[in-house]
Structure formats: structure tokens, C-alpha cells
Amino acid sequence: MPVSTVAMLTAGGLAPCLSSAVGGLIERYSAVAPGVRIIAYRNGYAGLLTGDSVEVTEEVRANAHKLHAFGGSPIGNSRVKLTNVADCVKRGLVAPGQDPLQVAAEQLSRDGVDVLHTIGGDDTNGTAADLAAYLRSNGYQLTVVGLPKTIDNDIVPIRQSLGAWTAAEQGALYARNIIAEHSSNPRMLIVHEVMGRNCGWLTAATALAHHEWVKGAEFAEWLENSAVRWDVHGVFVPERPFDIADEAKRLRAIMEVEDGVNLFISEGAGVSEVVAAMEAAGEEVPRDPFGHVQLDKINPGQWFAKQFAAELGADKVLVQKSGYFSRSSAANAADLALIRECTNYAVDAALRGESGVVGQDEGRGGTLRAIEFERIAGGKAFDASVPWFTGLLREIGQA
Numbered sequence: 555m556p557v558s559t560v561a562m563l564t565a566g567g568l569a570p571c572l573s574s575a576v577g578g579l580i581e582r583y584s585a586v587a588p589g590v591r592i593i594a595y596r597n598g599y600a601g602l603l604t605g606d607s608v609e610v611t612e613e614v615r616a617n618a619h620k621l622h623a624f625g626g627s628p629i630g631n632s633r634v635k636l637t638n639v640a641d642c643v644k645r646g647l648v649a650p651g652q653d654p655l656q657v658a659a660e661q662l663s664r665d666g667v668d669v670l671h672t673i674g675g676d677d678t679n680g681t682a683a684d685l686a687a688y689l690r691s692n693g694y695q696l697t698v699v700g701l702p703k704t705i706d707n708d709i710v711p712i713r714q715s716l717g718a719w720t721a722a723e724q725g726a727l728y729a730r731n732i733i734a735e736h737s738s739n740p741r742m743l744i745v746h747e748v749m750g751r752n753c754g755w756l757t758a759a760t761a762l763a764h765h766e767w768v769k770g771a772e773f774a775e776w777l778e779n780s781a782v783r784w785d786v787h788g789v790f791v792p793e794r795p796f797d798i799a800d801e802a803k804r805l806r807a808i809m810e811v812e813d814g815v816n817l818f819i820s821e822g823a824g825v826s827e828v829v830a831a832m833e834a835a836g837e838e839v840p841r842d843p844f845g846h847v848q849l850d851k852i853n854p855g856q857w858f859a860k861q862f863a864a865e866l867g868a869d870k871v872l873v874q875k876s877g878y879f880s881r882s883s884a885a886n887a888a889d890l891a892l893i894r895e896c897t898n899y900a901v902d903a904a905l906r907g908e909s910g911v912v913g914q915d916e917g918r919g920g921t922l923r924a925i926e927f928e929r930i931a932g933g934k935a936f937d938a939s940v941p942w943f944t945g946l947l948r949e950i951g952q953a
Contacts, residue, residue, distance in 0.1 A: 556668075559665065560667070561592075562592070562629070563594065564598060565598030567633075569717030570721055573621045574884070577628075578894055583901055598678070603658055625884045635677065635681055636681050642654045670697070672699075682700055686927065702912070707753065707759075708752060709934060718755070720884075720889045721880040721883070724879060741870070742869070747819050747821050748818060748877070754820045757789060760818060761818040764786055787805060789952065793938045806865060821854050828853075859873050903924045
């Protein structure tokens with residue numbers, strides 16, 4: 555079936571790939587199918603439900619390359635689950651009694667859309683799969699091609715999600731400045747909380763990037779300006795069990811010698827303990843429209859800090875979160891190359907009428923392809939036994 559109109563949307567949280575992915579799709583269509591009309595739904599599925607779209611004009615096409623230099627999304631994001639009818643009604647996106655899937659399908663039909671590109675994580679692309687299935691069952695053929703966006707790098711079966719490399723690099727940059735705060739107070743416990751609900755990949759990669767910077771930096775090795783004082787002293791991820799008492803003993807020894815301790819903690823580490831404590835106290839656990847615990851409201855980093863502070867004899871505790879800093883960055887060179895590869899493939903697949911989420915398929919030897927929607931899932935665990943991580947733990951004395 556010939557393609558006349560293409561639509562795109564970005565959804566979920568930000569990642570250092572959205573702006574570049576939008577730019578890459580526009581550039582590829584302009585190069586290989588210049589006659590195809592392109593529209594963008596503003597603010598993700600919210601724009602699709604309300605019919606809020608913009609035309610990609612010739613001027614936008616000419617300037618699309620400039621989007622690679624920026625973070626954020628030029629077309630806006632939102633967190634909307636089309637099968638969560640109550641939430642869509644509550645937010646005024648559909649009227650009571652309406653089915654959001656039907657509303658979205660009718661909007662796509664009115665707009666004459668042949669291809670929909672969704673740029674987001676497993677929730678975004680899962681919603682796209684629900685929509686595509688609904689459309690097929692109601693006689694409307696739509697090619698849906700997703701791009702995998704999540705700084706957590708936890709989409710099954712995708713080897714590397716767009717933006718994750720950059721997020722780790724930016725998290726390490728953030729840590730560099732935060733850890734300098736150790737010189738502001740004696741016996742300082744610094745907790746760097748990194749995004750990662752179920753997966754510790756980003757925390758591990760961020761800690762490694764910071765550790766590698768420390769190894770390459772030219773410290774004066776005088777008082778507070780020493781490599782060991784600026785280094786990572788502990789990394790905690792959901793996939794690696796640990797004993798708080800044992801870790802506290804190890805870290806106390808570091809505190810006594812270095813006058814400070816620096817920890818990198820995944821926001822998903824310890825969540826089950828925090829949630830259990832809240833529920834036992836009769837407190838309501840805040841959750842988003844997808845049912846996920848809202849980690850920014852339960853503060854796992856603060857929980858960890860509380861567990862360790864007394865045991866380490868910390869005079870001051872500083873908990874800092876790099877998530878919004880790192881996820882809002884422009885893509886780095888490694889991600890730009892991956893984004894280009896994926897957007898080019900996504901457009902070519904769309905023109906072939908091939909639906910799926912474009913990524914390196916771990917179930918097919920890492921081949922770049924449009925992966926079937928039914929195989930896409932979130933919560934892929936980080937393999938804490940990979941050599942680069944176990945090597946990091948050995949070097950910082952945590953193995």
C-alpha cells in the first residue's frame with residue numbers, strides 16, 4: 555500500500571534521543587520519499603486523542619538537521635495509556651463513555667495517516683501495539699514503527715536503547731560536580747541517585763564512566779584533592795543483593811580514612827522495602843497511569859542515606875538525583891550514530907509496510923530489525939555479572 559501521510563509522536567519521559575530521532579525521521583523521509591506528507595502529534599498520545607497536530611513544513615524539513623544538537627522533544631511528551639480509560643477521562647482527553655482506542659483510531663483515520671512512528675519506551679510502544687491491533691480488528695490498516703527510547707536500557711529484547719549511553723555520560727558529569735561537595739564538610743556521605751526503576755544498567759554505566767574519569771584525571775594527591783576521595787565507593791543496583799550491615803562496615807572503614815563516602819544508587823534499589831514500609835504504615839503508595847510506583851515521590855535515595863548515615867558516623871548527608879539533568883541532554887556521538895541507523899531503518903521499514911520496534915534484536919544475534927510488538931517488554935534486568943561491572947566492583951573494593 556502506498557504511503558501518503560506519516561505521523562509521529564514522542565511519549566513517556568525524556569531521553570537524550572527524542573529531538574534527534576524526530577530530526578532523523580524527517581531527514582530520511584525528505585531524502586527517500588519527499589512527496590510523503592508528515593505531521594506530528596503534540597505531547598504524545600494526548601495530542602493524538604485531542605487532534606492536536608502540526609504539519610512538518612518545507613521550512614521544518616530544511617532545518618531538521620538542527621534538532622540533533624538539542625535535548626528534549628520538539629513536539630512535546632506526555633504519559634498516556636490508551637487502555638487506561640479512567641485516567642484518560644479524568645484528564646479530559648476523552649469524554650465519559652468514549653473508548654480512547656476508538657478516539658485515537660478515528661483521529662488517525664480523519665488525518666489519513668498510513669504510518670505512525672512512536673518514539674518511546676516499552677509503555678509507549680506497548681500502547682502503539684494496542685492501537686495497531688484495534689485498528690486492524692476494525693478494518694483500518696496502519697503501519698506502526700516504534701523507536702526504543704529509555705535511559706534505563708531495559709527494553710526486552712533490545713540490546714541498546716536510544717539515549718542510554720548519553721545519559722550515563724551526563725550522569726557522570728553531574729557526579730563530578732556533586733562529589734566536589736565532599737570538601738564542604740567533614741565526614742560527608744554523598745548519595746548519587748540514578749534513574750532505573752527495575753534495571754541497574756544506567757547506575758552501573760554512570761558509576762563506571764565516573765570511575766574512568768577519576769582514573770584519567772590528574773589529581774594533586776593532596777588532602778581533599780585525591781583520586782580515592784573523588785572515586786566511587788559503592789554501587790547499588792536492584793539486580794545485586796547486598797547486606798546493609800556488611801556494606802556499612804566496609805564503608806565505615808573508608809569514612810575513617812578518607813573523611814567521606816560516595817555512593818551510586820539505582821532508584822529501583824530498595825524500592826520493595828520502601829513500599830512495604832509505606833503499606834505497613836497505612837500510607838498510600840503513589841503510582842502513575844501505568845501502575846508504576848512514582849519513585850520521585852518515595853525517595854529511595856533518602857531511604858538508603860538513612861540506612862547508612864548513622865552506621866558510617868556521617869556528619870552530613872547529601873542526596874542528589876541526576877535523572878532530569880542526564881535525560882534532558884542532547885545525544886552524544888555514540889547515540890547520534892545509533893539514532894541515525896535506527897531512524898533510517900524505521901523509515902525504510904515503514905515504506906515497506908513493516909510494523910515493529912526498530913532495535914538490535916538480542917534474540918536474533920543483535921541484528922537491527924523491526925522487532926515484533928508482542929516481543930517488546932519492559933523491565934529487562936541488568937546482567938550484574940558482565941565483566942565491565944564486576945571489574946568496576948573489584949577496583950573500588952566492593953566485589
